[in-house]
Amino acid sequence: MATIIGSGLxxxxxxxxxxxxxxxxxxxxxxxxxxxxxxxxxxxxxRQRVRTETERSIxxxxxxxxxxxxxxxxxxxxxxxxxxxxxxxxSAASALQRVAAGTPEERLEVLARLALDAADQxxxxxxxxxxNAADRPLLTDDFLQALAxxxxxxxxxxxxxxxxxxxxxxxVIVYRRETNQLVDNSxxxxxxxxxxxxxxxxxxxxxxxxxxxxxxxxxxxRVTIDAR
Numbered sequence: 001m002a003t004i005i006g007s008g009l010x011x012x013x014x015x016x017x018x019x020x021x022x023x024x025x026x027x028x029x030x031x032x033x034x035x036x037x038x039x040x041x042x043x044x045x046x047r048q049r050v051r052t053e054t055e056r057s058i059x060x061x062x063x064x065x066x067x068x069x070x071x072x073x074x075x076x077x078x079x080x081x082x083x084x085x086x087x088x089x090x091s092a093a094s095a096l097q098r099v100a101a102g103t104p105e106e107r108l109e110v111l112a113r114l115a116l117d118a119a120d121q122x123x124x125x126x127x128x129x130x131x132n133a134a135d136r137p138l139l140t141d142d143f144l145q146a147l148a149x150x151x152x153x154x155x156x157x158x159x160x161x162x163x164x165x166x167x168x169x170x171x172v173i174v175y176r177r178e179t180n181q182l183v184d185n186s187x188x189x190x191x192x193x194x195x196x197x198x199x200x201x202x203x204x205x206x207x208x209x210x211x212x213x214x215x216x217x218x219x220x221x222r223v224t225i226d227a228r
Contacts, residue, residue, distance in 0.1 A: 009092060009194050010201075016091055017205035020084050025206065028080035032073030039069035081206045088202060089195055096187040100134075100170030108138050111172050112147055115159065118174035118183035124156040130166045130173040 043062050099110060111131065119127055129139060144159040151157050166173055171186040 009096075009190060010198055012095065013088055013092060013194065013198060013202055014205060016088050017084075017202050020087065021206045024080050024084045025077070028077040031076055035073050035076070036066075036069050039065050081203065084206055085199075085202060089191070092194070093191055096191060097169055100132075100187060104138055107135060107170065108143065110170070111135060111138065112150070114172050114185040115147060115174060116150060118172070118185050119151060119157055119159075121183050122174065122176040122181055124153065125179075126158050126160060126177045128160050128162045128175040128177055130162040130164055130175070132168050132170060133165045135170065135172075136161065136165055 043065050046061060046065070047058060100107070102110070111129075115127070115129055129144075131139065139161045144161065148157055148159050162175070166186065168186040168188050171188075171190065173182060173184050173186055173189075175182045
């Protein structure tokens with residue numbers, strides 16, 4: 001089943017982008033090649049019709065025709081890339097929703113890891129966990145006490161379940177009561193964050209050069225998705 005730790009969603013998108021880019025970009029490039037070939041045939045026919053015209057006139061017409069063909073090819077490729085990008089976000093959302101639909105044991109481990117990640121960011125104190133309606137029954141007092149014992153400095157941080165529930169797919173939103181600070185580790189927020197921060201990187205991967213490359217060294221490792 002699926003597990004999430006931090007932000008390996010970026011790695012998931014890298015892999016999916018490379019996989020889809022090779023086929024989608026190749027398809028777009030083939031259509032672009034055919035467009036250019038057709039333009040070349042039309043140019044040759046034009047050359048035959050205007051033999052009596054000067055070479056300068058022919059060259060100008062040829063340049064305009066090729067420029068138009070290249071523009072059409074560019075627009076076609078851009079459209080294909082945007083379609084693929086939309087499919088990637090949809091694929092990532094589906095993977096997260098499969099995680100949210102896991103067994104109680106799997107969901108508890110996901111919630112534990114995300115809550116501990118939030119505690120690491122918020123520091124000591126009383127941390128209030130807000131989850132969706134389906135996950136609320138899983139966060140028993142015994143579980144929350146055991147979760148606090150997994151922190152490096154045991155006894156300085158306490159987890160409590162919020163009386164409220166959140167309209168989220170899964171994951172957890174954690175508030176620090178003393179300061180009203182929060183860490184939103186819900187699946188919805190993590191996906192939205194990745195969409196904002198990784199769009200340029202994913203677009204690079206979907207270009208011809210990026211599709212042949214690999215994930216850049218030092219990429220953050222916050223969420224890991226293993227969708228089966």
